[in-house]
Amino acid sequence: MAVVNIRRDVDDKFYRYRMPLLTTKIEGKGNGIKTVIPNMSDVARALSRPPTYTTKFFGCELGAQTTFDEKNDRYIVNGQHDANRLRELLDVFIDKFVLCKSCKNPETELIVQKLGRTEEIIRDCKACGERTDIDMRYRLTTFIVKNPPVKIKKGKNKNTGDAAGGVGGADSTVERGESPKQDGAESDDELTKKIKAEAAVLNTDTALAKEDWSADTSAEAVKQRTAKALEGNLAAMVINGGDDEGSDDDAHSPYAQLGKWIEENPDGDAKARSIAIYKKAEELGIEKKHKTITVLVQALFTADIIKEIGNYGALFVKMVNSEKHQKALLGGVERFFGFSHPDKIAEVPKVLMAFYQIDILDEEVVTQWGTHVSKKYVDKDTSKKVRKASEPFLKWLAEADDDDDDDDE
Template identity: 50%
Template sequence: MAAVVNIRRDVKDKFYRYKMPVLLTKIEGKGNGIKTVFPNMADVARALNRPASYPTKFFGCELGAQATFNDDTERYIVNGAHDQERMRELLDSFINKFVLCSSCKNPETELLVSRDDWITADCKACGHRGDVENKHKLCTFIVKNPPKKASKKGKKGAAGADSIAGQPGQVDGADGEDDDDQDELSRKINEGAQALLSEEQAAKLIAQREADEDWGEDTSAEAVARRMAALGVGASLLADEDDDEGDKYSAFAATVTSDMSNADIYTGAQDVSTKSYKVLVPLVPALFSDDIVAQLPTRLALLAKMTSNEKDQKALLGGFERFFASHPDLITPTVVGKVLLQLFEADIVAEDVLLHWSTHVSSKYAPKDVSKKVRKAADPFVEWLKTAESDSEEDE
């Protein structure tokens, strides 16, 4: 079990009531696949009353490295080998910028995101409400992934006296939070679908919607209609987007030209949707032509800016599948391998995502035969990734 320290490490008072576990690090992998894992990041984040993805993403921003996280498995990773003390210093910086009250310096704060995407910290100790460092790159991620609201059961701040007295670093009321942010479908069910569905039907519908996110699931309009009919649900209940929503993203992609700057494309994409994964699939084929290997380096900064989480990375790979569907002559180990290698070395797509993608053929983004061919062409690159990982395990 990790030792416990003061949340403000500059405070030496051993009776200081705001505590957290010492951040632990573990180096895994070898060569290009080396990474730093944080085994107890979830516990540290609970003590700070922040999602664990926030400090992990903060580390990635500060180090210029790809950060990946999975709240279900509580696995949080930053690519590259990083010194433990350096990571603890970065955690102190995160606490100072995004946890401590700017007035009383207590960590009893909650982050609030306004409608104009401005982030403030509301202090429950002194009542002060002040701005965080909104110019930091992390703020873009926070706006896209706002903190969950506390339940109505009287959830106390993670850093508050009641939440840590006797059990430093543990959070009362954590069980009251949902595992994932509610999507539009969940909100519609909570707001009014109970009148149309039984509780059992609603649970099945939500479970099915979550299952649809899997790459191997058929998400065509016909398949969705079949699942809706099986549940006895009308199409209007699932209409969380306008009928022409998909056309909106394709229409934007059609306006993209080779001479447009990355900044202009990013701004246009944000105007269409702040959810990058919706824009990336039609955008990628519009960005590249037959000379994709030479063109890709000029767009890596744009793709890195638009991939802040695993869902974005999956959509990005789906976009490249769609590109290869329209350029079948380029589906070769050389071209596909060079594309994936650039994405991996630029820390745009994580190793875990690439390995998962390589084993899950899907017709979600391109015809299934194209999906198979692209993954087959990627085999040499994937084997290289696996070899680096296995070599590391043998050394250990």
């Protein structure tokens, strides 16, 4: 499924707020022709709005009748309407009913409140804290007032993923012991066996972690330093983890610049390229920032990620040096599988194992991540799917820990 930025004016593939590309299907003919929107629920869920709101908005703007069949997940606009036209209208809906008027962040919640004898609709922004009003002249506001969003309380083992509630999201916790039911995926036992087998042969070479990465990157210099690094003659460079409260959503941010640079410079030996990437991050002043790790996972890896982790392991060994960096790494994994390679989500356990084997993921960090769904890096639905897929690795980790405890007795 194609995925686009919620703010389509933001030309940044590392923008963390994403949604499925709206699709349409024309049914019927003559006076009975209608436009069905097959993935309206998915789009609405990404926006944390009920699918009835977006569908009704299309009807209001196009002067067409709309039909909602929530039980069967069918949302229809009467007449024949081009997908691009509906996407343009969706941008208008997002601007008027989703984005915070102050910070332009989509993490808002609609609140209907009384104002004397009338009602008003407020966007409550969870990002900046501002409350901004909705222009009540839009026809959709009447529908919202009559069908206010339902505030669903979040709690353990309660499903809060119903987009019709108007607050979006997914389970705040994932039940342990459940197996991810992916189409074409292997069973837990089979996958766990494969993980254990592959763990023995994963490339754990971290020689480049002992190299002066900020030095000259000319071909000759790289060749000389690589040879020395392989002999283990250079001392390690210690990089302190830097806290970073800046935004990575701006297309002109150093994070977006680094991601774009990595994609535009795909060639070269993995070791030499790792040095060049580090030097570029250093040039942008983000070599110590945890958000840089998220960008690396998104920009550096391809569908052949398992092998590539071995090739670029030294780069991550050098740059991942705190719990915050590890969490950013896992956030990158969520985006990699959620946005770029959803068809390969069954490989999540192998990817986690590969990172674990090069000793940059702590057991406590990955276990805590695997049992707590979050919308920090992706929408909660995607977050839940990635964590669900990780369960064979978490199971293996728990069993390995139990074995160690038995050995100690």
